[in-house]
Amino acid sequence: MSVGSAQTTTRNIILRETATLFAMDGYAGVSMRDIANAAGITPAALYHHFRDKSELYRATMAYAFGSKMSDLPSIVLGEAPIEERFTGFVLWFCRLMATDVIYARLMQREMLDGDDDRLYFLTEEVFREPFKQTMVMMEEIAPKGDAHQLSMFVFGLIFGYFAFSPTRRLQTGFRPEHDDPEKVARDVSQLVLHGLKAFAGMEAAAQ
Amino acid sequence: MSVGSAQTTTRNIILRETATLFAMDGYAGVSMRDIANAAGITPAALYHHFRDKSELYRATMAYAFGSKMSDLPSIVLGEAPIEERFTGFVLWFCRLMATDVIYARLMQREMLDGDDDRLYFLTEEVFREPFKQTMVMMEEIAPKGDAHQLSMFVFGLIFGYFAFSPTRRLQTGFRPEHDDPEKVARDVSQLVLHGLKAFAGMEAAAQ
DNA sequence: GTCTATACGCGGATAGAC
DNA sequence: GTCTATCCGCGTATAGAC
Secondary structure, three states: OOOOOOOOOHHHHHHHHHHHHHHHHOOOOOOHHHHHHHHOOOHHHHHHHOOOHHHHHHHHHHHHHOOOOOOHHHHHOOOOOHHHHHHHHHHHHHHHHHHOHHHHHHHHHHHHHOOHHHHHHHHHHHHHHHHHHHHHHHHHHOOOOOHHHHHHHHHHHHHHHHHOHHHHOOOOOOOHHHHOHHHHHHHHHHHHHHHHHHHOOOOOOOO | OOOOOOOOOHHHHHHHHHHHHHHHHOOOOOOHHHHHHHHOOOHHHHHHHOOOHHHHHHHHHHHHHOOOOOOHHHHHOOOOOHHHHHHHHHHHHHHHHHHOHHHHHHHHHHHHHOOHHHHHHHHHHHHHHHHHHHHHHHHHHOOOOOHHHHHHHHHHHHHHHHHOHHHHOOOOOOOHHHHOHHHHHHHHHHHHHHHHHHHOOOOOOOO
């Protein structure tokens, strides 16, 4: 559930609370009164820190998404064999999606409701680097494949799997271990690493 | 963009409009005035057809999700070899996600905002059958694998890939064909069919 | 089945005191 | 930097005529 950085200025308290509120109820579902309440101040005080609701929302995204990706490079870059680095990446992303509900939900909401500017921010500031690094791995594993698309398959698979959780838990055959990021990461890695061999030699030949 | 059935009763006109509105802006983002406007009636008239906003929302879900899955069985059941049936299923789901924006967005929103009842409805009335059929295919392709989880990987992959579209289109290496359900389906099928061979003989052995 | 009229609380936002 | 007080339009919802 952890989101953003540490300092306990009023501004940061507000942002920490809004991250949770916006993640749970969405932009339109949260009022400035709700936020003020959660932060322990009055609505009027909010406007001392942020011009209006939409600026507060944007600040919340910057706060919530900031520096989440920082531990990734050490996993992906390095001397280890590609399979190991890839598996490490998958595990990292599975853990993020499974553990940080706020983060995962905000991502989902931005995909649905983000305007051009916010999607640009998300693309550039949040996904650009991890995505590039994933593409590099894809090129190494499946040199003749479409690195962009294959990387998106990986992101999509993990993102989608956990986004489906609410109904997945009610579905035939569900067991609690299906929520366990360690297990999911293992099986995703296995499926993808094996599957990518189909793209190692030639582009979309099978059908 | 097509949603739901045909008859042009007022009730159906309302539901058709609300499906679009709720899909685009979410429950809290749409007012009864908006809906009345779109349907060409006054807000008061809405309450002749639906008790309140939340009943209207539930009716919209039932309308939007109703009978979308009907053409699936003929694809999945049949005499064709399993690879072909699986590919057919993947193509069907890719087309649904890529073509029917309303449907895809409502699904995403329900994952985020659905209460217990609505998630139960989604699970039972929308996903139960297609999911079961996918599990059957998984058991045939990867007898020793975890059919529930592998099926969810497939749903998650396709769902997640298209849910990512807004930022995917801004990402390094994007080309328009990455939005083409036919191409995506081909490559997803190839990746998964090949990857599943890793699960054909034993459960999660590789790592 | 749809209208006009209306109730009334909640929404975002501001003024100005402390 | 936070408060109290307040503005005003929009939110859901209803009453009752046609």
